[in-house]
Amino acid sequence: MSILILAEHDSAALKAATLSTIAAAKKLDLPIDLLVLGEGIDAVATQAKNIEGLRKIILGDNAVFKDILAETFSQAVLALAGEYSFILVPATTFGKNILPRVAAKLDIQQISDVIDIESPQRFVRPVYAGNAIQTIETAQEKNILTIRPTSFNAVALGAAQDTPVEKKEFSLTPPRVRFVGIEASKADRPDLSSARIVVSGGRGVGSKENFKIIEELADRLGAAIGASRAAVDAGYVPNDYQVGQTGKIIAPDLYIAIGISGAIQHLAGMVGSKVIVAINKDPDAPIFQVADYGLVGDLFTILPELHNELQK
Numbered sequence: 001m002s003i004l005i006l007a008e009h010d011s012a013a014l015k016a017a018t019l020s021t022i023a024a025a026k027k028l029d030l031p032i033d034l035l036v037l038g039e040g041i042d043a044v045a046t047q048a049k050n051i052e053g054l055r056k057i058i059l060g061d062n063a064v065f066k067d068i069l070a071e072t073f074s075q076a077v078l079a080l081a082g083e084y085s086f087i088l089v090p091a092t093t094f095g096k097n098i099l100p101r102v103a104a105k106l107d108i109q110q111i112s113d114v115i116d117i118e119s120p121q122r123f124v125r126p127v128y129a130g131n132a133i134q135t136i137e138t139a140q141e142k143n144i145l146t147i148r149p150t151s152f153n154a155v156a157l158g159a160a161q162d163t164p165v166e167k168k169e170f171s172l173t174p175p176r177v178r179f180v181g182i183e184a185s186k187a188d189r190p191d192l193s194s195a196r197i198v199v200s201g202g203r204g205v206g207s208k209e210n211f212k213i214i215e216e217l218a219d220r221l222g223a224a225i226g227a228s229r230a231a232v233d234a235g236y237v238p239n240d241y242q243v244g245q246t247g248k249i250i251a252p253d254l255y256i257a258i259g260i261s262g263a264i265q266h267l268a269g270m271v272g273s274k275v276i277v278a279i280n281k282d283p284d285a286p287i288f289q290v291a292d293y294g295l296v297g298d299l300f301t302i303l304p305e306l307h308n309e310l311q312k
């Protein structure tokens, strides 16, 4: 019995979500192989050697993997699948795009968005936007899991290990899709998915112009900016800022919710945050039920005061 993890990386380094997936895999207490696919990815393999406890790193360094196409990546995973009892990927857009294809081809029930591993047969996952927690027991011989990265602390990168690196050639059926382009959002601020501090604004902020007050606080704290769906729908901020059931699921050290009521769909995306601060003028706003610190008052009064204090 052993585990295959498909690594998510940016050709230079592993994404934090991959390090969390490795942490999850360690709970299974089985040999772990890390599959790295891409083009010109030696740096990723070198970095992966700094992770303790990997049996080997499998490197598929080929131009066909230059662009992330689920059609090619899933073929590579399928080529190796026979040897493994577990296949794990992060439950990110990357993993969610690739793994269901693998599960379907193998005719296996995928177990998605795992937040805890109780044993090699028992897994915990949220359902109904996090309103219920489901424990699953599987009788499948092979299991395919997507791992929610925010539920597992990333493994540390330490001293270089002598983990073997196996270069692998894959013979793939040419995909019937073609990579055309990617438009990645550029931001000077930390990435919302992995930021330690997130300052989020909701409908209460009132307008796109008013959102500057949120940006100022975020910049002072070195934080990423998030938003509720109402703020996104109203056009205050782009939709990749959205936190929640249909947005990003995050768990920063500090989440500051400003002018956000705390609808269940919003909570689904941030309730795992270590410390939650809410600023809202309505003392009965549901956000206060999950907040560690609550400030009842007008955000347009509180934020300038907070700004002045932080400046001191």
Ligand SMILES: Cc1cc2nc3c(=O)[nH]c(=O)nc-3n(C[C@H](O)[C@H](O)[C@H](O)COP(=O)(O)OP(=O)(O)OC[C@H]3O[C@@H](n4cnc5c(N)ncnc54)[C@H](O)[C@@H]3O)c2cc1C
Pocket (backbone or CB within 6 Å): 201, 202, 203, 204, 205, 227, 228, 229, 230, 231, 242, 243, 244, 245, 246, 247, 248, 258, 259, 260, 261, 262, 263, 264, 265, 266, 269, 279, 280, 281, 282, 285, 297, 298, 299, 300
């Ligand atoms: C299928 C589905 C999926 C959804 N997915 C998401 C999701 O991913 N993320 C998400 O966020 N929502 C999601 N929603 C929408 C969700 O139900 C709420 O409508 C939304 O979260 C409300 O956003 P809000 O808290 O900003 O707005 P509101 O609920 O309108 O709350 C605004 C808050 O601001 C406060 N306020 C107003 N003025 C001030 C002021 N001057 N100072 C201080 N406080 C003030 C008010 O007291 C109020 O509590 C989803 C809904 C559905 C049906």
